[in-house]
Amino acid sequence: MTFPFPLVRIAAFSGLVLAVPAPDAPAQSPEAQFTDALKIFQRARDGDSGQIEPAIAAFDALARAEPQQPLYTAYLGSAQGLRAREAWFPWNKLRYAEEGLDRIDRALAALQPEHDRASLRGVPVSLETRLVAASTFLAVPDAIFHRRAAAKKLLEELLRHPALAAAPAGFRAAVHVQGARAAKEDGRAQGERTHLKQVLSLAGSGPEAELVALTGPSGSGKSTLLNLCGLIDAPDAGEREIAGVAIDGCAELQLTRLRREKLGFVFQSFNLVPVMSAYDNVEYPLILLGLPRAERRARVGDALARVGLGGLAARLPDALSGGQRQRVAIARALVKSPALVIADEPTGNLDSATAAQIVELLRSLARERGAAAVVATHDERMTRYCDRVLRLVDGEMQDGEPR
Secondary structure, eight states: OOOSSEEEEEETTTTTTEEEETTTTTOOOHHHHHHHEEEEEEHHHOGGGGGGHHHHHHHHHHHHTTTTTTHHHHHHOOOHHHHHHOSSSSHHHHHHHHHHHHHHHHHHHHHHHHHHOOOOOBBBBHHHHHHHHHHHHHOOHHHHHHOOHHHHHHHHHHHOOGGGSSSSSHHHHHHHHHHHHHHHHHHHHHHHHOOOOOOOOOOGGGGOOOOOEOOOTTTTSSHHHHHHTSSSSSSSSSOOOOTEEEOTOOOOHHHHHHHHEEEEEEETOOOOOSSSOOOHHHHHHHHHHHHHHHHHHHHHHHHHHHHHHHGTTTGHHHHHHHHHHHHHHHHHHTOOOEEEEOOOOOOOOSSHHHHHHHHHHHHHHHTTTOOOOEOOOOOOHTTTTTTEEEEEEEEEEEEEEEO
């Protein structure tokens, strides 16, 4: 939709867009509008969340006015990525990020040879569009969207492009900064995986299921190993198997289904959705599994009762103590009867008495449901309750004695 007058304010109320006319304001050129939009975008990218929607509106107006200009579309997609960063609900984060990435994909597909020659601020449109795309790809979680490889390819194209040498110094610096960022992050993950030479073997069913503690100094590879077990990272070599299913070689959709059905996660900071009740937080994994409402109600009620929170199902996380929130997290992890529970420092934010209760609860419930559990921890209190303690040092596994 176009308006016969310039807009000075756009406000959204329940989906209704109100345009306030300013008949006396002089019309800005597209170049001036682009410059203003970039200033708003810069403030939003630097952390001013109040500038995200104005940036989206500004680039959307430019993209609608000149749909043949891929750079406007790319910046619109990147601004929508900032909206995903600020969203509270996980499904909104995914939806906004997907919308932004779709815009950027369309911008890249629209690049033509003439965009190597056209420029808006001393940089060929094709170069700036690729840089915006690469920086946005690096900002989204690669475990979900798998865009890091595409970002690296775009940056390699930029570094080889003959027009880069004539671009302004600030632009050349931005390309090198993003290239260094991609190389650093990829190099760190590659190094950790290369030095991680041993894979956990866990009994995953029945009374033989183990609670295994994973210890070691910071940087020893604990998080990488948990990511491998949680199907978030892929190893450079070796094999993984969960619940009798060979993991490596599976398509991403299969890995997503396995995470959803076979794995439960418990985090140090609980990671409960703050605007959802204890009941809703525990029910959410069952909704993803597509279980009928009656079965979900029965499972959630039983899980909350087993962790001692049957009477607090309606409370929001902020109305619960730290120990109670971790009990909700354990109920959420175990409500779907997973084959493996992965816990990252589950007692790190708890006092000694509560930590002991949480560890014993995790142990008894996991064993009761036939689930193996691997727990990364620095907490010596926790290792006393584990069946086995493994220590990582510089990526090398040292198998501890059964306890």
